[in-house]
Amino acid sequence: MMENKNGQIETLLSRNIEDVIDRAHLQKRLIGGEKLRVKFGIDPTGANIHIGRAVALWKLREFQELGHKIVLIIGDFTAQIGDPSDKLKKRPFLSRADVKENLKNYLPQIGKILDIKKAEVRYNSEWLAKLDLREISELADIFSFQQILERRNFSERWEKHEEISYREGMYPLMQGYDSVAVKADVEIGGADQLFNLLAGRKVQERYGQKPQDIMTTAMVVGLDGRKMSTSWGNVINIEDEPDNQFGKAMTLRDELIPEYFEKTTDASMEDIRKFEKKLKSSGNPKELKELLAFAIVKRYHGAGAAQAARENFEKLFSRKEMPDNLPELKLKTDGILKTGGFSALDIVLAAGIMKSRSEARRLIEQGGFEIAEKVVKNAAEMVRVRGGEAVKIGKKRFFRIRI
């Protein structure tokens, strides 16, 4: 029993973890059985949480399972300032409305991973909005310009003669003050958060508190090996549909399979070692990738959904059959009355996924449109439609026509 717990603590402190400061101190407290307050801050800046950001949430869950108190800080105030950590450009202010909108979606997503009822949820406007200029100045006195400029993303911008505003330099101070306000023992964040987390330690000391221990989680690269970014489209969101998650996972670059197993699934490290060996010896990594895709979907939608997603995928791509649960593509029947049918262009446009008619026309002319297993290359060609035909638009978008 004791052994088991120590094993859990070891995993907690090592798997997917980049840095722990101060490791010895934290380990001792954990083994000693103290109930720790584990802080995690989220700025509701975007609508979706992806599996990269989720790494930290799963860490929190480990803490939770060991009986510690999770303090979730919703950065309703800081979100409006904008964390410069991952940005090489100045960030705009978010409006109150944006923040509120984003916020609505956040807790349910987090709830997929954590037991929110057991956590303490706080909004940092609670204390940050009350600071007056004198207090802010005191806070600001903790850091020098030089220290702020040490951050790579600031120094790079400095080199490039890009603007760096005061406001952005304020961010670590606020995040640090959060730690004071909730008396954090531990704070977790992504590896890109190191600077902010360290700032928390300094700020706490200034306010007479023991500095928190900090843990940074490993970053997950995007599916294509570049930085994970929603605008690159190389991201799996935890709320994506099972089929979609499965499909996206299958586009992962082969070299990243072991890394993804480790960071985004609960596969044991033993198994992952085995997978790595297998990858090196056998020819086609596709099977392993399917296991990976399955494990990811299972984590967020359960084993049943994962199985179904896998079968759909097999049907659709390996056996080239059309699965039954394609999204519907509704065509308006009054179109028939007027023109006697639908042109290929009408059908593609009805799917509502093209930016412009020109784009749709191009796609068709280049052979990217298929209906009832026939390619139609002439955008103006009238296609006989009865309803129920499977439509393929481009590489990976499928619909079933409904009239």
Add this chain to the structure above:
RNA sequence: GCGCAGAUGGCGGAGUGGUCAAUCGCAUCAGACUGUAAAUCUGACGCCUUCGGGCUUCGCAGGUUCGAAUCCUGCUCUGCGCACCA
């Protein structure tokens, strides 16, 4: 405040009076090959098109000219240098 430089398509970056819807690279999309991987090859890549062509773009607003992304004036924004620093 003064002086200098710059602002071009998702990004980088050409173009400095007509041949510019704008070289090129990246990203993106489609096709071939595949394992919805990578690499490679082909094509597309402002909007609309009856495929002839039409329409709106090069920070913003005016002007010169038969004709402007390109010249002139004003404005806005950004960077650099100087000044200010009780």
